[in-house]
Amino acid sequence: MSDLSLNPSTSAAAWKSLRNYAWNSPAVRKILVLALLALTWELAARFNAKPILFPSFVETMTALWQAITTENLLQASWVSMSVLLKGYAIALALALVLVSLAVASRFVRELLQTLISMFNPLPAIALLPVAMLWFGLGEKSLLVVLVHAVLWPFALAALTGFDSVPETQRLVGRNYGLRGPSYVARILIPAALPSILYGLKIAWAFAWRTLIAAELVFGVSSSNGGLGWFIFRNRNELFTDKVFAGLAMVIIIGLAVEGIVFRIIESVTVRRWGMQR
Amino acid sequence: MLAREPLPPAVIETDRLTLEYGTDAGVVRAVEDVSFRVGEGERLVLLGPSGCGKSSILKSVAGFVKPASGVIRVRGTEVKSPGPDRMVVFQEFDQLLPWKTVRQNVEFPLRIVGKLSRSEIRERTETALRKVSLERVIDSYPHTLSGGMKQRAAIARALVTDADVLLMDEPFAALDALTRTQLQTELLDLAQELGFTLLFVTHSIDEAILIGTKLHLLSPHPGRTITSLDTDDFGRGDIGSARLESMSREVHDLLFAPSARKDILEHV
Structure with a gap:
């Protein structure tokens, strides 16, 4: 001892x-x-030394703690998150269907590639005015913008991933008589998983950005505003430390998803399989 | 000439097979008018220099490539699409699916066919892996295996289904010489034990003579039949022997010497 x-x-x-x-x-x-x-x-x-413009780390963290304990910041974050997850899921499902069809048909592929090159560079937030015009102030508009933000970059990553599946593995799948959806699910998706995960990460970041920006524009809509609305409200009242606390919350959630959720997914899949270092 | 003995039923049969593929510069003919038959338990080796379309022939027997003309029959039925009755072993190491363990890779074709129960699948998989002596790494992922082990696993995966025919497309070409020799003898042992029918593609003359019971020699651009040879009486005992060497030289001359080739063509 x-x-x-x-x-x-x-x-x-x-x-x-x-x-x-x-x-x-x-x-x-x-x-x-x-x-x-x-x-x-x-x-x-x-x-x-200008706390009204640039609060320090300690001040921000204190404000963050106060916002969490007294101003329901966590609930606001959850409002944002739930909208985000909804949009993310819809967009992923749509993208997978589109990309699977693009694998089967050259016409759909051309269509998808054209749509991606048209819409991928278009900032999602630029669609917000149109979405608001069509669907009013509410979750629907947010979802439209979110789906747009996620769909194209993810579809691009997935399509690239499918295209780069080694020829031998495709032939192995066909050798066993796999066709159509089961071929996509049992060969293409796992073989393209590194690209698909990359696409998921990119799409996640795009979705976050778009959502916060959209909430900044019209957070008033829903009865309980999300994170973007929290930031906007406090900026109007010049509570810069709370603005920073809101931003910190965005960063913390982003870090947690990237560093924990995606890292775990990667370590039990592509890293374990030696498909990615 | 017509009064031949009736031929034994063929497992694989190609009749005047012609293969073409489209490129930017137009249609290229890869294989022209190739006919051969492989009987039960025979091992036919397609041998020729690169560009003779031997891999294309194997891919068309597997059902990946549609013939431009001619027919391929496996046990009498015309080949229209790929299927697990013709299991393919490829040259590339990445033919093992990296997201599956060795066991899962071998099980995969059985699971897709879906006829067997869980325990039967398990038992068959383990037997197949024991045959290629891979029981030690049964639960490892492919990226942790050596090249020779990966090819062994691929062979186990082909054996597990009891396929009518095994198709092997230069399965040992990417291996080092020592592993290669070892796998060749192992394959011969398995052939002796299981008596499978094999279509094997290689560009190595020695390998062809050793593995095959019959050789089918092809000329390049496009692939045409030069001749067929019987090599049934060569076995693992002949490795490095003078007999194998002289046979190998003979085959080499057939493949590469223009005079010899012309001679043959005139006699056909």
Whole structure:
């Protein structure tokens, strides 16, 4: 028991192995990076000393805590999230159907490729005025914009993924007599999973961006506004620290989904299968 | 000439097979007027230099490529589409699906056909993997295996279905020489044990003589039949022997010497 404290060489060795472990652990690295960024932010804000324009890290976190405990920020986030998930799911289902049809028919492929090149560069938020005109102020308009934001980049990634499935694996599937939907589900989707996951990540980021921007424009619509509305309201009242708290919430949710959800999916699929390092 | 002995029923039969494929520069003829038959338990090797369309012939027997003219029959029925009655082993290592373990890869064709019960599938898979001595890595993912092991797993996957015919498209071409020799003898042992009918494509003359009971030699651009040879009496004991070497030289001359080829053509 007392060996550790008595023997300096073992304690040095233990320290070294701990350091090695910390340095090799991605989680520790990530926390380190985040801490460094927070420190830089704090120092920059203190040096700047204009809290009304640029609140410091500590101020923002305090505001975030207050917003969560007293202003239902979590509920606002959940409102945003649930709309987002709805739009995301609709768009993914649509994209998978379109891309599967594009694999089967050259005409649908041409159609899909044309649609992607037309609509992918079109910022989703630019569609909002039209969507509001057609569907009024409400969730429907938000969903239209979200689906637009997710559908095209994801379809592009999935189509690219399907196209780059090795010829041998296609032939193996056909050799077993797989055709149509079962061919797509049992060969193409798993073989294209690295691209599909990449598309999911891109689409997720696009969806988040679009949703917050759309809520900034008309958060009033729903009885309980989402995160974007929280940011907009506090900006109007010049609660800059709360604006930053809202932004921090967006970032935290983004980081959590990217760093936890997608990382877990990747580690049990493409990394485990050696399809991605 | 007509009074021949009745031929034994053919497992694979091609009749005046011609294959074409479209390119930007127009239609290219890959194979012209090739006929052969493979009887029960025979191992026919398609042998020729690159560009002789041997892989195209195998792909058309598998049902991946439609003939421009001519017919392919497997056990009397014309081949129209791919199917698990003709299991293919490819050259490429990525023929094992990377998202499945070795066991799942071998089980896959059985699961798709869906005729067997869970326990039967399990048992058959394990037997097939034991035959290619892969029981040690049964639950590993393909990316952790060596090239030779991947090809063994692919062979197990072809054996597991009890397919009528095995089609092998240069399965050992990407292996190092030692593994290659080992897998060749293993394949011969399996053929002896199971008596499957095999269509095998290679560009290696020695491999062809060793594996095949019959060779079908092809000339390039487009692939035409040069001749057929019987090599049934060559086995694993002949590796490195003078007999194999002289046979190999003979085949080489047939394939590459223009005079020899002309000679043959005149006699056909």
